[in-house]
Amino acid sequence: MAAVIALAVAGLLVLAMSGMFMGMAKSFTATVDKSPAHVMILPPQAEGLFGNNSGQPRRLIPTIYQHPDVLEVQPLNGSWAFWSNFPKDGQPAKGDGVQVVVVDPVKGAVTLPTDFSDEVIAALQQPFTVVVDRSSLNKLGVKVGDKAKMNGRTVTVGAVVDGYPSMFNSQVFVSYQTGKLIYVVDEGQRVGPLVVKIKDPSKAKQVADELNAMSHGQYKAWTRDQLSKSSQKSMLKEGGISMMIGFAVLVGIFIGIVITWQTLQGAIMANIKEFASLRALGVSMGALRLIIMELSFWVGVAGLTMTVFLTSLVAFAAHSAAVPMDFPLFIVIPVTIGLMLIAILSGLFSLGVLKKSQPADLLR
Incomplete structure (x- = not known):
């Protein structure tokens, strides 16, 4: 014994x-793992989601549409913001940097995680409304319905989600419109990972290979599972x-x-x-x-x-x-x-x- x-x-x-x-690593890739997208586009030298801060040219988006099986291509917008709560009686003031994930709050949108309920989607459709993971409420010093500040603008916690915990910076989900209002949407010439929805999900591996053949070294296409596993392995390095x-x-x-x-x-x-x-x-x-x-x-x-x-x-x-x-x-x-x-x-x-x-x- x-x-x-x-x-x-x-x-x-x-x-x-x-x-x-x-x-x-899995918590960092949750937005990709639960994405309705079937193919992801990253810079050609990328080994995963981590360590690719330089982004890639926005002009790549029209070239991805040249593949006949591609239905939708969108950048996975993400940024950082400073969060602070409005402490109530006896509650400590809390301020922290948060990772902001910008989604399109429309059912079936390629940037919207598949596990978001109708209630969460409806909350995101309200201006200046954000959604956080349930495990981050105490860390951020708020509960559903409370107000807080992000980059100096007042926002409301409209709903919570499960399955997006973070041991470091909490993830905060916002709509594209709210993201513009709180200065976290970058509409410049470079974008982050591109998420691609295709006609037949069973052909994701084939489409990714064909996109790589069309890329001429400008980008690298991954299936969702390939990217998730590679991101975990790259973290080990x-x-x-x-x-x-x-x-x-x-x-x-x-x-x-x-x-x-x-x-x-x-x-x-x-x-x-x-x-x-x-x-x-x-x-x-x-x-x-x-x-x-x-x-x-x-x-x-x-x-x-x-x-x-x-x-x-x-x-x-x-x-x-x-x-x-x-x-x-x-x-x-x-x-x-x-x-x-x-x-x-x-x-x-x-x-x-x-x-x-x-x-x-x-x-x-």
Whole structure:
């Protein structure tokens, strides 16, 4: 049990750290993941949504319409604004920078997330009305119906949405018209990511490939899923995040191997007379080694099972606290293989103890 717990803690450490950072990336890409658009257009050197602050020329929009399957192309407008609340009696004043997402509040619009209800859409259609994620209400010091200031203009919190938490700057949704009134809409010659709606969503991969062939190196087209996964992977390349996850992996490996190895050795030593009896009955050393390796394998299986259970508890607690977590397969599969390797290596390191199982010791 001690070996199983050691493996489970090692797996939980790595998965919890990775899941938290992947959840952060997932929260940043939520507006893309829940977009009705099927294809996204980014600069040609882009590896994801992050780190593309220079934007791309607005003149690209007409060229995207040249593809016969394209129905609508719009820039995904986003900007930053300074937020401050109007504190009531006993309420602290709160000021913070917020990330503003500009949407077109019309059902089916390519910039409008698919999970926005009719109530939210109706709220966005009102001038100087904004929508925030439920988890950001306390951070921003407001509730539905309250007024606040954005870039010095008074706005009203008309509704809340779920599924757009942010561990850093809160996301605030506004309509295009309200965005112009509070100075967050840039109508210059450069735009951010372009979202593209096509006639047949099942042909998204084909259309993206054809748009790339038409681009002449001016842009890069992605399907929605491709962009989401690539954005998560590009986040892992950030120096600080890579170092923290790498540290968690090293600590997890150390905990897993050392504690599991020592625990298995202790279990073997506690039963050394039984192993000696088996040798006296003619059981070969190779068969005894196989028993230890089989024991290590089942320790690995039990450790993985407990890892799943503990990670599920942590993910549930995080969800209850509106902390985003995500566990993509390119993280889960290596961790699973790594835990099994740790269990097997621990068994290999413990084989030397079998040399102490001498049949002659039974006569003492």
